Amino acid sequence: MTSNAEWQRRSLASLWHPCTQMQRAATTVPPLPMVRGQGPWLFDAEGHRYFDALSSWWVNLFGHADARIAAALKDQLDTLPHVMLAGCTHAPAVELAERLSARTGGALGHAFFASDGASAVEIALKMSFHHWRNRGRIDKGEFVCLKQGYHGETLGALAVTDVQVFRDAYDPLLMRAHQVMSPDARQARPGESAADVAARAVGEVEMLLRERGERVAAVIVEPLVQGAAGMAMHDPSYLRALRALCTRFDVHLIADEIAVGCGRTGTFFAWEQALPEDASEAERRAAWPDFITLSKGISGGFLPLSLVLSTDAVFQAFLDEDVARGFLHSHSYTGNALACRAALAVLDRFDQEDVLGRNAVQAEALTHALQPLLDDPRVEHPRRRGMIWAFDVRAEHAGGNFAERFHLAGRQQELLIRPIGRTVYLMPPYVLDEALSAWLAQRLQATLTDVLEHPDADRTHQPPTA
Incomplete structure (x- = not known):
């Protein structure tokens, strides 16, 4: 089996990744080598799983490898x-x-x-x-x-x-x-x-x-x-x-x-x-x-x-x-x-199917699960529209390079997530249920706590700890 490190080496030697500063990719934020997708999960070359919190740049609706x-x-x-x-x-x-x-x-x-x-x-x-x-x-x-x-x-x-x-x-x-x-x-x-x-x-x-x-x-x-x-x-x-x-x-x-x-x-x-x-x-x-x-x-x-x-x-x-x-x-x-x-x-x-009706129920469940995080005094402007959630981390708490640090910390929590500036957002596939919503909220809270309480931690090349 080809390792994550080997795929990363070959990718960085031959690809120009979109929306990426390639120098940072080579030194700090190496690309994740994904080999399989199933439902909301993506799996890397070494079998680690990641919840696709962004629907792979907002394209995935019903989970990866949807059978229909x-x-x-x-x-x-x-x-x-x-x-x-x-x-x-x-x-x-x-x-x-x-x-x-x-x-x-x-x-x-x-x-x-x-x-x-x-x-x-x-x-x-x-x-x-x-x-x-x-x-x-x-x-x-x-x-x-x-x-x-x-x-x-x-x-x-x-x-x-x-x-x-x-x-x-x-x-x-x-x-x-x-x-x-x-x-x-x-x-x-x-x-x-x-x-x-x-x-x-x-x-x-x-x-x-x-x-x-x-x-x-x-x-x-x-x-x-x-x-x-x-x-x-x-x-x-x-x-x-x-x-x-x-x-x-x-x-x-x-x-x-x-x-x-x-x-x-x-x-x-x-x-x-x-x-x-x-x-x-x-x-x-x-x-x-x-x-x-x-x-x-x-x-x-x-x-x-x-x-x-x-x-x-x-x-x-x-x-x-x-x-x-x-x-x-x-x-x-x-x-x-x-x-x-x-x-x-x-x-x-x-x-x-009643996709929109089911989404409305799923959205309420995730919103409820996220409430402790949205009440965090370090967070402002919590908001939702349909199946899109977002909140901003207050500037005095976010610190420098917040999005990159949060992304790397999220990887360790089995999350594939990319903030925009100091805005953390979720746009997941339409496959949530109550248990998955509770898991996602907990991992998101853990990621935020890790980033804000350990701003100088080196998370480069660290696999998920779960």
Whole structure:
């Protein structure tokens, strides 16, 4: 059996790991050599297990090696693994587009496929710009994004991202976007509610659109939770008001649900929580955004897949005999049949099981188990939205390099967890039960205590102690 150390040596000699300072990886935070996954667990080359508290960067919904998704893929492998979607079509792509549109009540009737989240954002930005151009509005080429927002690391997506560690080195290459106040509820002033913070943020968008609306193509937002900002959560009223403003000023609205879609926030689409309850079908259709981007969980953690859902009005602006007025964006693996089949198996789980109802019960159990930790005076801003939990460690307690220290301490507690700055968060697969929730809360508490009480401990290369 090849040891962890040998896999680490070979990996560091040949791979460039994402979102990683490779010098730190070589000296302090070596990559974990995973050889097997089962349910919420990952196993390294020496048999140590780790609870995947982050769903492997938020992609895994029903646990690793889910049998039903795997069976669907094995069946698809024997029929049609892939065919180009330019000039051809196939059942998995058609059925996936139809079923996702149906989940919006037909408000977003067309799907364009890609491979990853950043690509989906690029597509939505280009579609919006090109839509206005086809309609003769060549002046509408500006974009609005939120402070603290994250939408990916390709150049277009990075231009509407406000996470400096990703953006700063490439800033000279980027188009200029307008940044507006985040509705992050942690910004509440004394006596303010989350809805009050949202109202202040909406006011800033309105001021900008009054001045620049004729030139703005679209506003892009992460509905309900800004992930890379440290799970910054906001009130759904912000989304309703933003939709009204975009309609009023004739500006597209892009909902980036790459991280928060597929049930993470408690509804399949996060945007559903912003829809009016007592409204006609036409009013509800009008309350959806113009674009929704999806990736990560849509294929259940099996294969890369992303897509953009758009309205009929956007689609129709590209219909013309002139090829140049069509949307010519393409990827070789656009609409890959295997990936689409995995996504159909994910939708089957939502359609045939009460996934969201079960998640709500699981979420309450974990929230209850976490309560002693969330009451810790060293912790602030405890928060949850659906199956996403987060809290911040107070700055005076966190100390330097907190995220790395917490990650390494978590490994020793059988946790695979990566804080964002001093924000600790959980986004686990949908396989929790009461016993596992109690175990997870206990290990998280032990990790926090270890990091804060032993800030100088050397945890490099230490295996789990459990």
